[in-house]
Amino acid sequence: TAAVLSGRELAAAIRSETAAEAAQLSAAGTAPTLAVVVATADESSAWYVRSIARAAEQVGITCDIVDLGREATGPEIRRTLDALSADDRVHGVILQTPLPPGVDAQEMALAIRFDKDVDGANPLSLGRLAAGLPAFAPATAEAVVRILEHHGVEPAGRHVAMVGRSTVVGKPAAHLLLDRNATVTVCHSRTRDLAAVTSAADVVVAAAGRIGLITADHVAPGAVVVDVGTNPTVDGGLVGDVNATSVGEKAGALTPVPGGVGPVTTALLLAHTVQAASTLRQS
Ligand code: NAD
Structure with a gap:
Protein backbone atom coordinates (compact mmCIF):
# COMPACT_ATOMS: atom_id res chain seq x y z
CA THR A 1 0.00 0.00 0.00
CA ALA A 2 1.03 3.56 -0.75
CA ALA A 3 2.91 5.65 1.78
CA VAL A 4 0.92 8.66 3.02
CA LEU A 5 2.60 11.94 2.12
CA SER A 6 1.13 14.21 4.77
CA GLY A 7 1.33 17.97 4.42
CA ARG A 8 0.75 18.71 8.08
CA GLU A 9 4.34 18.58 9.37
CA LEU A 10 5.61 20.68 6.45
CA ALA A 11 2.81 23.19 7.01
CA ALA A 12 3.69 23.42 10.71
CA ALA A 13 7.36 24.01 9.87
CA ILE A 14 6.50 26.77 7.39
CA ARG A 15 4.14 28.36 9.92
CA SER A 16 6.70 28.42 12.71
CA GLU A 17 9.34 29.94 10.44
CA THR A 18 6.75 32.49 9.31
CA ALA A 19 5.76 33.29 12.90
CA ALA A 20 9.40 34.02 13.78
CA GLU A 21 9.78 36.36 10.81
CA ALA A 22 6.45 38.04 11.54
CA ALA A 23 7.56 38.69 15.13
CA GLN A 24 10.83 40.23 13.93
CA LEU A 25 9.04 42.48 11.44
CA SER A 26 6.47 43.55 14.02
CA ALA A 27 9.22 44.36 16.53
CA ALA A 28 10.85 46.49 13.84
CA PHE A 114 2.64 42.43 -8.32
CA ASP A 115 4.84 42.58 -5.20
CA LYS A 116 1.72 42.20 -3.01
CA ASP A 117 0.29 39.41 -5.18
CA VAL A 118 0.90 36.70 -2.56
CA ASP A 119 -1.35 34.14 -4.28
CA GLY A 120 0.04 34.75 -7.76
CA ALA A 121 -3.33 35.77 -9.18
CA ASN A 122 -2.16 38.66 -11.37
CA PRO A 123 -1.45 37.37 -14.90
CA LEU A 124 1.79 39.36 -14.66
CA SER A 125 2.93 37.00 -11.89
CA LEU A 126 2.21 33.92 -14.02
CA GLY A 127 4.07 35.49 -16.94
CA ARG A 128 7.08 36.24 -14.77
CA LEU A 129 6.96 32.73 -13.36
CA ALA A 130 6.91 31.27 -16.86
CA ALA A 131 9.84 33.51 -17.80
CA GLY A 132 11.84 32.40 -14.77
CA LEU A 133 11.68 35.82 -13.12
CA PRO A 134 11.01 36.33 -9.40
CA ALA A 135 7.28 36.28 -8.64
CA PHE A 136 4.91 34.78 -6.12
CA ALA A 137 3.52 31.49 -7.42
CA PRO A 138 -0.07 30.58 -6.59
CA ALA A 139 0.24 28.98 -3.16
CA THR A 140 -1.41 25.71 -4.26
CA ALA A 141 0.96 25.26 -7.19
CA GLU A 142 3.96 25.87 -4.96
CA ALA A 143 2.52 23.51 -2.34
CA VAL A 144 2.64 20.67 -4.88
CA VAL A 145 6.37 21.14 -5.35
CA ARG A 146 7.09 21.70 -1.68
CA ILE A 147 5.24 18.58 -0.55
CA LEU A 148 7.14 16.45 -3.07
CA GLU A 149 10.50 17.87 -2.01
CA HIS A 150 9.64 17.57 1.67
CA HIS A 151 9.10 13.84 1.22
CA GLY A 152 12.31 13.42 -0.75
CA VAL A 153 10.73 13.17 -4.20
CA GLU A 154 13.09 15.28 -6.30
CA PRO A 155 11.34 16.46 -9.48
CA ALA A 156 14.59 16.60 -11.48
CA GLY A 157 14.58 14.09 -14.32
CA ARG A 158 11.23 12.61 -13.36
CA HIS A 159 8.26 12.44 -15.67
CA VAL A 160 5.38 14.34 -14.08
CA ALA A 161 1.86 14.13 -15.49
CA MET A 162 0.00 17.27 -14.47
CA VAL A 163 -3.77 16.72 -14.73
CA GLY A 164 -5.41 20.15 -15.08
CA ARG A 165 -4.31 23.32 -16.88
CA SER A 166 -5.97 26.08 -14.86
CA THR A 167 -4.14 29.34 -14.30
CA VAL A 168 -4.31 28.85 -10.52
CA VAL A 169 -2.96 25.32 -10.29
CA GLY A 170 -2.07 23.33 -13.41
CA LYS A 171 -0.13 25.89 -15.45
CA PRO A 172 1.89 27.45 -12.62
CA ALA A 173 2.64 24.02 -11.10
CA ALA A 174 3.86 22.83 -14.51
CA HIS A 175 6.23 25.82 -14.70
CA LEU A 176 7.55 25.30 -11.17
CA LEU A 177 8.19 21.62 -11.94
CA LEU A 178 9.87 22.46 -15.26
CA ASP A 179 12.13 24.91 -13.42
CA ARG A 180 13.14 22.00 -11.20
CA ASN A 181 14.04 19.98 -14.29
CA ALA A 182 11.09 17.61 -14.33
CA THR A 183 9.74 16.40 -17.66
CA VAL A 184 6.18 17.67 -17.55
CA THR A 185 3.15 16.53 -19.52
CA VAL A 186 0.10 18.74 -18.99
CA CYS A 187 -3.24 16.93 -19.38
CA HIS A 188 -6.73 18.39 -19.44
CA SER A 189 -10.37 17.63 -20.20
CA ARG A 190 -9.62 17.22 -23.92
CA THR A 191 -6.70 14.84 -23.44
CA ARG A 192 -7.28 11.61 -25.34
CA ASP A 193 -6.70 8.51 -23.20
CA LEU A 194 -5.74 10.18 -19.94
CA ALA A 195 -4.91 6.84 -18.31
CA ALA A 196 -2.31 6.05 -20.98
CA VAL A 197 -0.55 9.36 -20.35
CA THR A 198 -0.67 9.34 -16.57
CA SER A 199 0.30 5.69 -16.20
CA ALA A 200 3.51 6.46 -18.10
CA ALA A 201 4.53 9.02 -15.45
CA ASP A 202 6.65 8.74 -12.30
CA VAL A 203 4.54 11.39 -10.59
CA VAL A 204 0.85 12.16 -11.17
CA VAL A 205 -0.54 15.49 -9.94
CA ALA A 206 -4.34 15.60 -9.97
CA ALA A 207 -5.94 19.06 -10.11
CA ALA A 208 -9.10 18.59 -12.13
CA GLY A 209 -11.83 19.09 -9.53
CA ARG A 210 -13.39 15.71 -10.43
CA ILE A 211 -14.12 13.28 -7.60
CA GLY A 212 -12.37 9.96 -8.10
CA LEU A 213 -11.02 10.82 -11.58
CA ILE A 214 -7.70 9.11 -10.93
CA THR A 215 -8.03 5.37 -10.33
CA ALA A 216 -5.54 2.50 -10.21
CA ASP A 217 -5.78 2.32 -14.03
CA HIS A 218 -4.24 5.80 -14.20
CA VAL A 219 -1.06 5.13 -12.24
CA ALA A 220 2.05 3.04 -12.71
CA PRO A 221 2.96 0.64 -9.91
CA GLY A 222 5.00 2.58 -7.34
CA ALA A 223 4.20 6.01 -8.77
CA VAL A 224 3.91 9.09 -6.55
CA VAL A 225 0.48 10.73 -6.60
CA VAL A 226 -0.33 14.26 -5.44
CA ASP A 227 -4.03 14.97 -4.96
CA VAL A 228 -4.81 18.69 -5.24
CA GLY A 229 -8.56 18.20 -5.56
CA THR A 230 -10.79 19.56 -2.82
CA ASN A 231 -14.30 18.54 -3.69
CA PRO A 232 -17.02 19.10 -1.11
CA THR A 233 -19.19 16.10 -0.30
CA VAL A 234 -22.89 16.18 0.60
CA ASP A 235 -22.13 15.48 4.27
CA GLY A 236 -19.85 18.52 4.54
CA GLY A 237 -16.63 16.59 4.07
CA LEU A 238 -13.86 16.98 1.52
CA VAL A 239 -12.60 14.49 -1.07
CA GLY A 240 -9.88 14.67 -3.65
CA ASP A 241 -9.62 13.84 -7.35
CA VAL A 242 -7.95 10.54 -6.57
CA ASN A 243 -9.78 7.35 -5.68
CA ALA A 244 -7.58 6.72 -2.67
CA THR A 245 -8.78 3.16 -2.13
CA SER A 246 -7.88 1.86 -5.57
CA VAL A 247 -4.81 4.08 -6.11
CA GLY A 248 -3.55 3.32 -2.61
CA GLU A 249 -3.08 -0.33 -3.53
CA LYS A 250 -0.92 0.40 -6.56
CA ALA A 251 0.89 3.72 -6.07
CA GLY A 252 4.07 4.05 -4.05
CA ALA A 253 2.93 7.19 -2.26
CA LEU A 254 -0.14 9.41 -2.13
CA THR A 255 -1.00 12.75 -0.51
CA PRO A 256 -4.18 12.60 1.61
CA VAL A 257 -7.26 14.83 1.33
CA PRO A 258 -7.66 16.54 3.70
CA GLY A 259 -4.22 16.94 5.26
CA GLY A 260 -2.05 16.99 2.15
CA VAL A 261 -1.73 19.94 -0.24
CA GLY A 262 -4.36 22.03 1.61
CA PRO A 263 -2.50 22.87 4.84
CA VAL A 264 0.71 23.57 2.91
CA THR A 265 -1.19 25.99 0.65
CA THR A 266 -2.45 28.04 3.59
CA ALA A 267 0.97 28.06 5.25
CA LEU A 268 2.61 29.29 2.02
CA LEU A 269 0.12 32.16 1.69
CA LEU A 270 1.26 33.35 5.11
CA ALA A 271 4.93 32.82 4.26
CA HIS A 272 4.48 34.87 1.09
CA THR A 273 2.83 37.67 3.08
CA VAL A 274 5.77 37.91 5.46
CA GLN A 275 8.16 37.81 2.53
CA ALA A 276 6.24 40.63 0.84
CA ALA A 277 6.27 42.67 4.06
CA SER A 278 9.99 42.22 4.36
CA THR A 279 10.67 43.21 0.74
CA LEU A 280 8.28 46.19 0.77
CA ARG A 281 9.80 47.42 4.01
CA GLN A 282 13.22 47.63 2.39
CA SER A 283 11.98 49.41 -0.72
P1 NAD B 1 -10.48 24.36 -12.76
O1 NAD B 1 -11.88 23.87 -12.87
O2 NAD B 1 -10.15 25.76 -13.02
O3 NAD B 1 -9.56 23.49 -13.73
C1 NAD B 1 -9.71 22.11 -13.83
C2 NAD B 1 -8.77 21.58 -14.87
O4 NAD B 1 -8.90 20.17 -14.92
C3 NAD B 1 -9.06 22.10 -16.27
O5 NAD B 1 -7.84 22.48 -16.88
C4 NAD B 1 -9.67 20.91 -17.00
O6 NAD B 1 -9.27 20.84 -18.37
C5 NAD B 1 -9.10 19.73 -16.23
N1 NAD B 1 -10.04 18.61 -16.23
C6 NAD B 1 -11.35 18.63 -15.87
N2 NAD B 1 -11.90 17.41 -16.05
C7 NAD B 1 -10.93 16.61 -16.52
C8 NAD B 1 -10.89 15.26 -16.91
N3 NAD B 1 -11.99 14.48 -16.84
N4 NAD B 1 -9.73 14.76 -17.36
C9 NAD B 1 -8.62 15.54 -17.43
N5 NAD B 1 -8.61 16.83 -17.07
C10 NAD B 1 -9.75 17.37 -16.63
O7 NAD B 1 -10.01 23.90 -11.30
P2 NAD B 1 -8.78 24.45 -10.39
O8 NAD B 1 -9.12 25.77 -9.85
O9 NAD B 1 -7.50 24.26 -11.12
O10 NAD B 1 -8.85 23.42 -9.19
C11 NAD B 1 -8.68 22.03 -9.39
C12 NAD B 1 -8.98 21.30 -8.09
O11 NAD B 1 -8.05 21.72 -7.11
C13 NAD B 1 -10.36 21.59 -7.51
O12 NAD B 1 -10.83 20.41 -6.87
C14 NAD B 1 -10.10 22.65 -6.50
O13 NAD B 1 -11.06 22.66 -5.46
C15 NAD B 1 -8.75 22.21 -5.99
N6 NAD B 1 -7.97 23.29 -5.38
C16 NAD B 1 -7.39 23.00 -4.17
C17 NAD B 1 -6.63 23.95 -3.52
C18 NAD B 1 -5.98 23.61 -2.24
O14 NAD B 1 -5.54 24.47 -1.50
N7 NAD B 1 -5.84 22.34 -1.90
C19 NAD B 1 -6.48 25.22 -4.09
C20 NAD B 1 -7.06 25.49 -5.34
C21 NAD B 1 -7.79 24.50 -5.97
Missing part, protein backbone atom coordinates in the same frame (compact mmCIF):
# COMPACT_ATOMS: atom_id res chain seq x y z
CA GLY A 29 7.60 48.42 13.32
CA THR A 30 6.11 46.61 10.33
CA ALA A 31 3.09 44.49 11.29
CA PRO A 32 2.67 42.05 8.37
CA THR A 33 -0.84 42.47 6.98
CA LEU A 34 -2.86 40.39 4.54
CA ALA A 35 -6.04 41.74 2.92
CA VAL A 36 -8.60 39.27 1.62
CA VAL A 37 -11.18 40.74 -0.75
CA VAL A 38 -14.46 38.84 -0.85
CA ALA A 39 -17.41 39.38 -3.20
CA THR A 40 -19.46 36.23 -2.79
CA ALA A 41 -21.90 34.62 -0.41
CA ASP A 42 -20.50 31.18 -1.25
CA GLU A 43 -20.39 29.04 1.90
CA SER A 44 -17.20 27.08 1.16
CA SER A 45 -15.46 30.31 0.24
CA ALA A 46 -16.50 31.83 3.58
CA TRP A 47 -15.17 28.75 5.36
CA TYR A 48 -11.85 29.07 3.54
CA VAL A 49 -11.54 32.80 4.31
CA ARG A 50 -12.19 32.18 8.01
CA SER A 51 -9.53 29.47 8.05
CA ILE A 52 -7.00 31.83 6.44
CA ALA A 53 -7.84 34.56 8.97
CA ARG A 54 -7.42 32.14 11.87
CA ALA A 55 -4.14 30.79 10.54
CA ALA A 56 -2.84 34.32 9.94
CA GLU A 57 -3.61 35.44 13.47
CA GLN A 58 -1.88 32.37 14.86
CA VAL A 59 1.40 33.36 13.20
CA GLY A 60 1.13 37.06 14.03
CA ILE A 61 -0.14 38.32 10.67
CA THR A 62 -3.00 40.82 10.67
CA CYS A 63 -5.77 39.68 8.36
CA ASP A 64 -8.24 42.24 7.00
CA ILE A 65 -11.30 40.74 5.38
CA VAL A 66 -12.77 43.24 2.95
CA ASP A 67 -16.27 41.96 2.19
CA LEU A 68 -17.83 43.80 -0.75
CA GLY A 69 -20.89 41.57 -0.85
CA ARG A 70 -22.15 39.47 -3.74
CA GLU A 71 -23.61 42.49 -5.53
CA ALA A 72 -20.17 44.05 -6.02
CA THR A 73 -19.38 45.27 -9.52
CA GLY A 74 -16.13 44.91 -11.45
CA PRO A 75 -15.21 48.60 -11.09
CA GLU A 76 -15.85 48.44 -7.33
CA ILE A 77 -13.65 45.39 -6.93
CA ARG A 78 -10.94 46.98 -9.06
CA ARG A 79 -11.03 50.21 -7.03
CA THR A 80 -10.71 48.20 -3.82
CA LEU A 81 -7.71 46.29 -5.15
CA ASP A 82 -6.14 49.54 -6.36
CA ALA A 83 -6.57 51.09 -2.91
CA LEU A 84 -5.08 48.06 -1.14
CA SER A 85 -2.20 48.00 -3.61
CA ALA A 86 -1.46 51.62 -2.72
CA ASP A 87 -1.92 51.16 1.05
CA ASP A 88 1.48 51.02 2.78
CA ARG A 89 -0.04 49.22 5.74
CA VAL A 90 -1.02 46.22 3.54
CA HIS A 91 1.60 43.73 2.29
CA GLY A 92 -0.41 40.92 0.75
CA VAL A 93 -3.64 41.06 -1.26
CA ILE A 94 -5.84 38.11 -2.19
CA LEU A 95 -9.00 38.20 -4.26
CA GLN A 96 -11.26 35.36 -3.21
CA THR A 97 -13.26 33.49 -5.87
CA PRO A 98 -15.97 32.97 -6.99
CA LEU A 99 -16.77 36.50 -8.13
CA PRO A 100 -20.18 37.87 -9.13
CA PRO A 101 -21.39 36.69 -12.57
CA GLY A 102 -19.66 38.48 -15.42
CA VAL A 103 -16.68 39.63 -13.35
CA ASP A 104 -13.45 38.05 -14.56
CA ALA A 105 -10.97 37.09 -11.85
CA GLN A 106 -7.85 37.56 -13.98
CA GLU A 107 -9.05 40.91 -15.27
CA MET A 108 -9.58 42.05 -11.65
CA ALA A 109 -6.28 40.59 -10.44
CA LEU A 110 -4.39 42.87 -12.85
CA ALA A 111 -5.11 45.53 -10.20
CA ILE A 112 -3.16 43.66 -7.51
CA ARG A 113 0.27 45.21 -7.28
